[in-house]
Amino acid sequence: MVLLKCPVCGGDVQVDDNALPGEVIEHECGALLEVYMKDGKLALRVAEQIGEDWGE
Amino acid sequence: MVLLKCPVCGGDVQVDDNALPGEVIEHECGALLEVYMKDGKLALRVAEQIGEDWGE
Amino acid sequence: MLVVKAGGRVLQRNFDRLIESVRKVNDKVVFVHGGGDQVTETSKKLGIEPKFVVSPEGIRSRYTTKEELEVFIMVMSAISRHMVERLSTTKRTIAISGADGNAVLAERKKRIMIMDERGKKRIIEGGYTGKITSVNGGLFRQLMDFFDVIVVAPLAYDPTEPTLLNVDGDQMAFALAKELKPDALLLLTDVDGVLVDQKVVERLSPEQAKELSFKIGPGMNRKLLMASETVSSGVRRVIIANGLVDDPISQALLGKGTVVE
């Protein structure tokens, strides 16, 4: 486990060591967070611009 | 060899036993003849509507 | 004017009768076709493995890779052209995609959320599907001065990438109807209409259609919800009907099927 800070509320977030970039975590403050790689390390940002969609 | 009549000049035309339908023969009268099957036998008619053509 | 949508299965199983049916229409027709199964078939022949994703709600759907978009463009364009090939003997027909004259614009979903193999929610790069954002009504009206039938492939256009996008044929048809305000929008499917307790629901108000959409199976639920919205937006009738019968367009116009109005 890696201990990171929530970019919204500043609270602690436990992230799995082998979490994959793109993985989404719902923090207890209600924020939807996305795991990403920053300088080779796991980091968190707010998950944006996502939606479902269908084609033919 | 099969002996057939030229439909243009009425003269004799020698056609190979194993000629294939569509095979074209230039008769000595100048007619361009096409071998075809009629009632299971080789026959001759004037070769029409042919041309070269290219696509892309 | 009519907007008609026929799914890929209707095209595959009833092409000749469908063409005859379009030929009989004494009015302008905007014809949207599907062809998902045909795309899958050609993709397989080309050795492209279909990719699926599962949404956080658990809905499995096809993911359109760039490679598959190529096949989608090829196959859908060929379907459009075969319609033109058949109709052009008696009807002035043209086939377009959403890019032609910026007919139908869409936005590519650059990032989508999925449930991955480990059961975790994850954001990944979106495929080449799009959400329709606008229809160029003026262009369709101009084209209708010279053409009787406008065939539209389920290919919308995102000019910011720029790229053609795979869009759902139903969504394409609904978007066109909302903009063009045809006398009717016909959705020709492989069933007799909306079925409740195995019986066709004959008529629905937009409100009833919306209500029923929440109680009904996938596929048809989206059709009903969109039909409700389309009628509310000012289209007189949306008819969900069987495309596998003889003269499916006339039959649908006679009210055989589910009429939302």
Next chain:
Amino acid sequence: MLVVKAGGRVLQRNFDRLIESVRKVNDKVVFVHGGGDQVTETSKKLGIEPKFVVSPEGIRSRYTTKEELEVFIMVMSAISRHMVERLSTTKRTIAISGADGNAVLAERKKRIMIMDERGKKRIIEGGYTGKITSVNGGLFRQLMDFFDVIVVAPLAYDPTEPTLLNVDGDQMAFALAKELKPDALLLLTDVDGVLVDQKVVERLSPEQAKELSFKIGPGMNRKLLMASETVSSGVRRVIIANGLVDDPISQALLGKGTVVE
């Protein structure tokens, strides 16, 4: 107005620069594309063996089976649409085949004469290639009121079958030019122009072009003969130029290549 033809190799090797070049034209453009190599490639991937026939004169040419026509329609349509996809950000562009609005009609050669494997002349069922019989000039002029670029696939239409037909892109371009009387017809190839003793022939009158056509290698000989006919029919200039350079259209219009006028 310009009629521009670019062969499949130009599209494959210089697509981006070609698109930019079309974008720069301050005039209406009718753009005919080839794509024979791309069709062959996809046919191979689909496991379709190409079939060739030899004419009585000994010329070997591709025979278009029904199965291959399908691939031809798919691949050519996709090429057209990729051009529209790229151009539509700044130019009002539409892609058509010969069937759309009966734009370009042709006759399928129902029977052709070949030299068979045993060296005998034989008449066989013709493939799906066609000889262009007419161009609907009125339709092109109407479309040019609303579109800046009309992309035309080398697909003509035989309404008597009815079927789309594989036609040679050059023949398509020449037929369009003869009917539409553009300011120039540009043939963008993968060489610098007509070469004699490895030097580009810069200018030819129609008479000189015709004369030279009988002394020159296959491929270019047909281009020259058709160029001669086209200029004689009232088109001001036909320019055979290199499509693999930067801004090929401007360069051709500046006279880089072989100008028949």
